[in-house]
Amino acid sequence: xxxxxxxxxxxxxxxxxxxxxxxxxxxxxxxxxxxxxxxxxxxxxxxxxxxxxxxxxxxxxxxxxxxxxxxxxxxxxxxxxxxxxxxxxxxxxxxxxxxxxxxxxxxxxxxxxxxxxxxxxxxxxxxxxxxxxxxxxxxxxxxxxxxxxxxxxxxxxxxxxxxxxxxxxxxxxxxxxxxxxxxxxxxxxxxxxxxxxxxxxxxxxxxxxxxxxxxxxxxxxxxxxxxxxxxxxxxxxxxxxxxxxxxxxxxxxxxxxxxxxxxxxxxxxxxxxxxxxxxxxxxxxxxxxxxxxxxxxxxxxxxxxxxxxxxxxxxxxxxxxxxxxxxxxxxxxxxxxxxxxxxxxxxxxxxxxxxxxxxxxxx
Amino acid sequence: xxxxxxxxxxxxxxxxxxxxxxxxxxxxxxxxxxxxxxxxxxxxxxxxxxxxxxxxxxxxxxxxxxxxxxxxxxxxxxxxxxxxxxxxxxxxxxxxxxxxxxxxxxxxxxxxxxxxxxxxxxxxxxxxxxxxxxxxxxxxxxxxxxxxxxxxxxxxxxxxxxxxxxxxxxxxxxxxxxxxxxxxxxxxxxxxxxxxxxxxxxxxxxxxxxxxxxxxxxxxxxxxxxxxxxxxxxxxxxxxxxxxxxxxxxxxxxxxxxxxxxxxxxxxxxxxxxxxxxxxxxxxxxxxxxxxxxxxxxxxxxxxxxxxxxxxxxxxxxxxxxxxxxxxxxxxxxxxxxxxxxxxxxxxxxxxxxxxxxxxxxxxxxxxxxxxxxxxxxxxxxxxxxxxxxxxxxxxxxxxxxxxxxxxxxxxxxxxxxxxxxxxxxxxxxxxxxxxxxxxxxxxxxxxxxxxxxxxxxxxxxxxxxxxxxxxxxxxxxxxxxxxxxxxxxxxxxxxxxxxxxxxxxxxxxxxxxxxxxxxxxxxxxx
Numbered sequence: 001x002x003x004x005x006x007x008x009x010x011x012x013x014x015x016x017x018x019x020x021x022x023x024x025x026x027x028x029x030x031x032x033x034x035x036x037x038x039x040x041x042x043x044x045x046x047x048x049x050x051x052x053x054x055x056x057x058x059x060x061x062x063x064x065x066x067x068x069x070x071x072x073x074x075x076x077x078x079x080x081x082x083x084x085x086x087x088x089x090x091x092x093x094x095x096x097x098x099x100x101x102x103x104x105x106x107x108x109x110x111x112x113x114x115x116x117x118x119x120x121x122x123x124x125x126x127x128x129x130x131x132x133x134x135x136x137x138x139x140x141x142x143x144x145x146x147x148x149x150x151x152x153x154x155x156x157x158x159x160x161x162x163x164x165x166x167x168x169x170x171x172x173x174x175x176x177x178x179x180x181x182x183x184x185x186x187x188x189x190x191x192x193x194x195x196x197x198x199x200x201x202x203x204x205x206x207x208x209x210x211x212x213x214x215x216x217x218x219x220x221x222x223x224x225x226x227x228x229x230x231x232x233x234x235x236x237x238x239x240x241x242x243x244x245x246x247x248x249x250x251x252x253x254x255x256x257x258x259x260x261x262x263x264x265x266x267x268x269x270x271x272x273x274x275x276x277x278x279x280x281x282x283x284x285x286x287x288x289x290x291x292x293x294x295x296x297x298x299x300x301x302x303x304x305x306x307x308x309x310x311x312x313x314x315x316x317x318x319x320x321x322x323x324x325x326x327x328x329x330x331x332x333x334x335x336x337x338x339x340x341x342x343x344x345x346x347x348x349x350x351x352x353x354x355x356x357x358x359x360x361x362x363x
Numbered sequence: 364x365x366x367x368x369x370x371x372x373x374x375x376x377x378x379x380x381x382x383x384x385x386x387x388x389x390x391x392x393x394x395x396x397x398x399x400x401x402x403x404x405x406x407x408x409x410x411x412x413x414x415x416x417x418x419x420x421x422x423x424x425x426x427x428x429x430x431x432x433x434x435x436x437x438x439x440x441x442x443x444x445x446x447x448x449x450x451x452x453x454x455x456x457x458x459x460x461x462x463x464x465x466x467x468x469x470x471x472x473x474x475x476x477x478x479x480x481x482x483x484x485x486x487x488x489x490x491x492x493x494x495x496x497x498x499x500x501x502x503x504x505x506x507x508x509x510x511x512x513x514x515x516x517x518x519x520x521x522x523x524x525x526x527x528x529x530x531x532x533x534x535x536x537x538x539x540x541x542x543x544x545x546x547x548x549x550x551x552x553x554x555x556x557x558x559x560x561x562x563x564x565x566x567x568x569x570x571x572x573x574x575x576x577x578x579x580x581x582x583x584x585x586x587x588x589x590x591x592x593x594x595x596x597x598x599x600x601x602x603x604x605x606x607x608x609x610x611x612x613x614x615x616x617x618x619x620x621x622x623x624x625x626x627x628x629x630x631x632x633x634x635x636x637x638x639x640x641x642x643x644x645x646x647x648x649x650x651x652x653x654x655x656x657x658x659x660x661x662x663x664x665x666x667x668x669x670x671x672x673x674x675x676x677x678x679x680x681x682x683x684x685x686x687x688x689x690x691x692x693x694x695x696x697x698x699x700x701x702x703x704x705x706x707x708x709x710x711x712x713x714x715x716x717x718x719x720x721x722x723x724x725x726x727x728x729x730x731x732x733x734x735x736x737x738x739x740x741x742x743x744x745x746x747x748x749x750x751x752x753x754x755x756x757x758x759x760x761x762x763x764x765x766x767x768x769x770x771x772x773x774x775x776x777x778x779x780x781x782x783x784x785x786x787x788x789x790x791x792x793x794x795x796x797x798x799x800x801x802x803x804x805x806x807x808x809x810x811x812x813x814x815x816x817x818x819x820x821x822x823x824x825x826x827x828x829x830x831x832x833x834x835x836x837x838x839x840x841x842x843x844x845x846x847x848x849x850x851x852x853x854x855x856x857x858x859x860x861x862x863x864x865x866x867x868x869x870x871x872x873x874x875x876x877x878x879x880x881x882x883x884x885x886x887x888x889x890x
Contacts, residue, residue: 107521111524134407134410135408135410135417137518138517138521139520139521184536212534214533216528304850306846306850307851308850
């Protein structure tokens, strides 16, 4: 549902009031985020104003991972206590796709692991099913379920194949022939057949003198570089004394390369990260905004932020860093100084919680 | 009347539960005996085979455990269960599929909702697999065989699929461990069939009715002494009437209505001194002693330790108050005892002269005088034929102060979840001639807090966390993001709690560690 123009204008004005308006007007990105109980927001990043506020039907309290279609027209959103995927047209707010994963007698959860093929025609969804028998539950093996994105509001699984337990991320590779799945390890599967074509170490990584790493990535951001990054924490055991290290996992989804590099003795929690368009820096957020020099693998800068934020993204041209998630505001930060330029409070002030913050480039 | 069960409004039924219930709903109006009610309300899903109900008959639990199960059936599965039926089913299942006293003994702290209790130590595997979300006492208060523990693992992941993603879940093949290693382990530790249960279940248990002497202690607060009269209510429950007196000599009246589950699990609701109270007591196996804890139903951390002994029990000293006197001091001593006549003689041991001034229904008051040269040590106390060692001590000087609990949790409060306070107590002890520490009981103290470490000082935890009152109770601050705090942080804190105790001209210090943390959103009868 659209907000009225008047309300939109009011929010736009309140967002810029008291702030230094960006000096140059660019052909800006759109930001997409969600909030409790059922909201999807499209934000004009240059105006720093809510462009559209939509209601997701049957969201049932929480809005999770957000996956934009390759053409940027539709956002596929995990809703309904992780049991449904709703496709929302980002111009009209209309629900154009719906896959309710559960059915009578079987409850299916999706832990934010899903992606859309690069042609936009299929959605790969990780499913954790449980049979609800009258006097007991029976946990079933997880699976990948494939939906056709043109299947409308009652989408049924078009094919499915087995998946490992505890996945939390699916990332389509360009061309759509294979996709990555992140869980205990990094797996690569053929999209058509579900055949496992490769496994790379995460939990069983081979970094010398390090403990098993801890990585929990629920923010499926690969824009603007096509590279997925995530903070990784492990214990380095070099020299006899164990020390917690924070590193970056860098998965180039296009090139198919995977790297891990420590950049500091752990001194702050980081929930999610994003790589700058020139790939020179990564930005991470939780209760601080962190900038990592990706060439020297060092902490470049860190500033406190005014509350915890879970999700982060960066402008397509790199001129601004955006932070969101957790509570009900979106912060706009200078990528060099990490100073806050603006803060946009979302109308209604519902918690964004684990909702993704996605950037859709201007077209 | 419900004793242990929290109540929630009726929620819309799931189709599944509705179907399950509908199969037998017609019988609901008929005879409300326990098994018939289980048949009526449960067997639509938990099919009955020759008197054995799927799942239900494979499990033994405490009254609280069955209450939680029925609550889940209502809250998650939409079972429409009238309160009377719920209470009757809880009672039937706790009586016929409960735990023996020896089986609940190590875990009673969980039933009694003792604040800052230390959980069971069942080894690192179970601590990480189970104890990271709930107490291990909650596990140990259930009995199943391996096949049902396996079904319990399926329930866990079916109900809480985030288990595999959480810290200490995602670092291991959680599901493999949960389904392959844990069921045989738990089935061996906590099996369905035990000698203890078959012995207890086959016995006739003594009714709690009668006249009792009572001692109660509220940490940081009062001692209570007096009597209890327990009578049958004629409907399968009990009424209790308390006539107590506190440390300051004030009368404290109280009453309670209780059910006795499993032949020994006393669960009462009532009031003590005009304050609402819940009672979680256990009768000893011979039925002559009842012990446990009472607490405020809204603030389970507020409460006290309770001991009651049948007045007609063999002569014994139950308690002496105060627990210690200093050499050269004089004052009134209260002794709670059984089997003592109205004009009993009293002895408080070597170096103490004592004379009975009042002996009323098991509560004896004496004037005592401790010799100036009396030595430090415990004393044998006798009143008429009753005697006891260890309940009373004499000391020359306090040698040590310990703050209990040594590690405490308080929780910020606000909105729907009230704060959880933390009560500290300064416990004194003195060394006897052999250098052995003799406990002297709680003593008054000056209370203060300090930052636990440099980080706590930097983040001004003392300022934001809350305040410690003169009686050693910490009152946490309000919950939620605090805009004037770094990162708009919650009012959490990491503090040292100091007690300074005066003993003549000397000052002795004790210390504890307090964490003020976030709210607990789900309050279950067993954490």
